[in-house]
Amino acid sequence: MLALRPNCECCDRDLPADSLDAMMCTFECTFCSACATGVLQNVCPNCGGELVRRPVRPAEKRLTYPASAERVFKPLTGERMKKHADYVERYRGVDPAKR
16 A cells, blocks of 8 residues: 655655645655656656656545655755766656666
């Protein structure tokens, strides 16, 4: 089951469980759409994977299966910035299914 992380790892913006603005990779790294499409160029800085819109868990199900409260904040600076630049260069124009 998805954790539904509560914030953008890049800018720390709040992303509630019902947000239509949350993007994620297959490892559940979570970003706001502004960071995902802008700064990150739709490439996860942690794994190089594709970023897609996170599904919304129905409100009724969130009562029994609540979203995570654990915030993950990893600003894109220093070595992380270099690693992400390498991913973007490597995967530029490469279909996500072939990465």
